[in-house]
Amino acid sequence: MPPFAVVPLLIAIAAALSLIGSVNGHVASYSETDVLRFINASAAAVSTKCHQRLATMGYFLDNQTSADRRRMFVDGFAVGPSYDYGHRDHDRWVYKALECLSSADESFLVKSKTPMHYCIGVVEKASAYSVCLPSECVDDQNNILAEWHRLHSDKHEAEQFYFENCMESRYEKQWFEQPLPLLDLIQNFMMIGFVIAATLYHHFSVRLSNRPIAKFFLAFSAKNNLPKLVQMPRDAQSTVTCFFGIRFLSMVWTVVGHSFVFYQAFVENVEEFKTDMTSHFFNQWINNFTLSVDTFLVLSGTLTAYSWFQKWQKNSTEEEPTWRSWGYWLRFYRHRVVRLWPAYAYMLLAITSRLSVTHYHQMWPLTDPSVQCPKRWWQNLLFLNSLFDDRCMPWTWYIGTEFIFYLLSPIFLLALRKRATFGVGLAAIVMGVSIGLRAATILAYNFPPTQMLFKQPAMFNPDFIEHHLVIYVKPHTRIGSYLVGILLGYFLATGQKRQHVEAPSPLLQTVGWFASAVAGGWALFGLYPALQEWDWPIYHLVYGSIHRTVFAIAIAWLIYACHTGMGGPVNALLSHRCFIPLSSLCYGVYLFHMLPVLLTFLIETFPLRWTTQWPLFCHCFFQLCFAYVTAFILAMIVELPVLNIEKLLLSKASSLPKKQSEMTLRRDSSMDSSTNECTPSVNDTTARPVFV
Template sequence: MQRAVLVLGLVITSASAYSTKVQQSIISSFHASQFSLTRNCQLQFNEFFSNFTMDQYSWALQMADATSKIPSGLLSLNFAEMGDFQQCVSIEASTKTGTILGKYCLGSLIVKETTSSDHQNMRGMFSFEKFGVISLVLSVKLLWALCLPDGCTTDDANLVGNFLLTNVVGEEVGVRFSDLLCQTVKEVNPPLTNGAIVTIAILALLLSTVLLSTLYDIFCIFYGHKSCPMLVKGFSAYTNSKKLFKMTTPTPDQLPCLNGVKCLSMVWVIYGHTFSISRVSPVTNAKYLMEWTDNWYSMIIHSASFSVDTFLTIGSALMSYGFMKAKCKNVRFNLFLYYLHRYLRLTAPFAIVVLVSATLLKYMGSGPQWPLVDQTLQQLCVNNWWVALLYIQNYVNDTDMCVGHSWYLSIDFQLYLISPFLLCALWKYPKACLSFLVLCVLWFVGVSFYVAWVYELHAILSSFYGNPKNYEKYYYYLTHTRCVPWFIGLILGYYIFKLKQDKLRLKLNKTLVWIIWAVCFGTMLTCVLGGHSTLRGEEYDRWGNAFYIALVRPVWSLAVSWVILACTNDYGGPVNWVLSLPIYQVLNRFTYSIYLTHVTLLYIISYDRKRPGYFSNFNLAYDFWGILWFSAGLSYLLILMTESPIIVIEEILIRSFDKKKHRKRDV
């Protein structure tokens, strides 16, 4: 058995330039070592050694070959050696002791604390201290893989792995394996659960309904039937696709520039998520990734979170503007239907994403890190699906969210719940309510400052010395710290309504307009790049970080408000032309479903990788465009199965509700 470990060690180090010297070190250490492996592991290792040959079909050679080697590019911080996952789990050998399967274990390298001069020199050369801090921010990991017979336990893997690394690298480096990331072919191909079967049946039923409805709808159209049942049209891909891809000329009371703002904001969100989530997979040039993240231009990606504030501003502005228009036309307000409309529209597609996340994710791929999909994505939805569908998980379980990026939906829906009271007050008592909304803005700016001050939050997410978990837990996910742009949007929507209702136009001097636009763009650029050189140091600036966190999002929201106000009052110029292009009408109909699907898709792709990637600007852009269009295709199916039908179902329910009310009045 010990001789088998020796063979593994020799194969592992065969690629090293110093292989002869390292092999001699392993041999001398091997004779002085004693292992206490489990009985099954010892028996299988005996079989391993007796069957080890240099024949390419030797399962023992394949097992040794699938184990990690010393990689090249160590000076580039290439410590993400993952071996050959597919080769390891594909091993199946019949021996005297029974069938032996390949067991792949992915472990984390540990740099041990020591005072030896050689180790200190090594730590300085590879910048391990800084690398350890950055690994928290960038998800950069020190990885090492071992392929063993399946009779070996995780403890056996730790013994063998640490022995090999001790003789290859030295006592300064060790490895830690866990049961979670040790897999055989049985774990790679698990049987379908009852929940997975039910989910597949539901998806098949929805797709079948769409297909049959489409065929019947086409039959009605092309064979002389003037009318087709309303519910059938609601599921018809033909009718709904015509609506989805239709472009119309905006009417005077519409705000077409908002379509462009929303689409561009969603693109920014996807680009930011592509960077942050794709870094879950290890890279071979972690040093360059560190340097890239430390540069000012990385702030363009890290500042994608401002898109959330843009959506909050736009959402509340549309809500305020639409409510005022409805009241002006004497449309009766029904609180129950107001809430029902919002809940159905949000929840229909979201429920499908939650259902798939809770039942099917672990069957969608495989890889060294794939078990993390079940642990960090699927199990969270199994346990917390109901919290997600109630839109309260940003407060109830902020660290264990089902479909983690849905925290925005919780904030949006919670603010929607209080909106009727503010909108009614804004209609009846505009001056008093506007004053109250301004006070709300100032109050919650103060709340954000207080939270940042008390918990010593780091404002710049790419800072190597901050703790992003605290930033998310105490500030980023919470409604009371993120609501300021929403209040600003309510005020904006009201003033846009007043200007359009009274057929007024802002009368601004042309020079003043240019000055405001310059200030607006300068403000946005400052929000994106500001703080890079002043708030990223090792020494924490409490005042600077607290003021930045409290003010940057309200200021960004005010700049976005000017863009919208200018574009709706003929002061937008080329900006308004770009934002109001008809193509945005089409793209805007896909934004919600793309938002729901793209993050899960990113995690699936990242955890499914069998080899470390290479980070570059071109690869990042390539991944982004792939994710954008892949998620657009998925969102198209999601819209046909949920969003389009729910619009028709909602209309049927409202008609039924109105008929009952009319009958009661007649009686």
């Protein structure tokens, strides 16, 4: 069950506190008078075109312009710390950019008569400076930014911008006027048409052809693929059915968390929002939503080990792989790449070329896929993005990190297969080293215990993006939860082999549930002291070092109890058939979900205003629905057809002599986690991983 208990001491402290205070913004704004004075002073040092436009800005700011437009234009002139600008969740800088662009009063169908550019210059380890300019002045932005910098810096002679960028309130050409987005859209419609044609052929043909071209065509048939998303595995006893609900609920948790985080860039009264999110004790399930990453790591490790050990415990005809079974392990990795890469590459192309440019104005350039992915796409496709700066589709860092864990998994699988005590000891040592490295990194950089998504207490290093890149996404600090899953998968598989194992006594079951609930509750709610800025350095270090592994152990008990008959109604709920398709589509939802998260905010009237959480939960519902529709399309046109084609290519081994053919097919089928169908069952180890 999801952790329902928390450490009693923390509850008592939370109930006794007077929850007051606010989060102070770091980005300074200026009055309308100051901005107009600066504009008038700058007009003499710019081009004639820009000078003429600046001369009309007084009119723009007079009473004939709406108060909202005037305020949003003026707010575009700002100064703040450079580390705030560099954060992935730099909400006030993004908000000011949106204010400036909104002051142009553009719409999707109608161009503005007063288009704007939001320009920003950043001095490394110092300050960032932004201005809101008429688009006629974009060629003079360097001079205007330098003048704004000079007015607000005491060290202007020694400082230079290491980064400058301008965003326009409207693309020169909308996506439907550009060839690449149109080609991508046409390709999508062609693939959907191909699926429809294959489905009609499958449905109306009296006798299906066995020719290779016909089989290839049928690989795209929805009549063949749709049942794979909804059917229960044939052998439910060899399937960890509680994964269906855990995977879906964790995906919901991920979308809710991301929605609340990115909402900050669109909300006007952001201080009230941040105070509400960090002051209330039970809001930590959102503050600490990144623990869903560790849930997915446990699921991935468990499935990898469980299906692998089940395979070799049942096998009596093949020689087991060893450290030197290069062919086997290459097939082991090949299968994983085939399962992950096509859908990932397809979404990378679609998001970069079309989906990220469908809005009429630009997005934040540091994380805009249309800006970053043309430079860094190879990092994602080689699963290396978590080892670099992770700017192309930054929410997909987990694919690279988890793939590295999969590359390392044979070390632990073979160690456990050789001798259980050796394998458990090796995993424990690696987990201990990972915890030690995490603690050392927190100490060295003065990081908070985990990513502070709504508030950065002053006693910690405020550089959010440094925390993200140095500790949050790195494999050596995240492997503990994956190894918990590897050990769980081993014990589930070997325990299932023993037919006469007595169930734990009711007392031991109660102790197990209680201990896991307390551990999970502490991991989830134990961030509270850091949120309240309590000066508990040892506690913060201990919590930051071990809370993810502790949470993984709590989730491991939940899975173990449900699979071994101790779950009762919890297992009945998590294993319900309704979760099967929702679980099966989670990989596609994960790949796409950040776009609807931003889209629902963009189509609302800017700026938004925080009142209660319920309107935001409504956003989350529509974001999930949109993401699942897209994930279904992705599964039908790419993910499942590719798996069918893989099966067809492997079946060519049947042309070999019979004995050799049977051995080859058996070896290749060992890559499928307990299924021989053309597409994977929902308990397939490598079919549809989900990440955050």
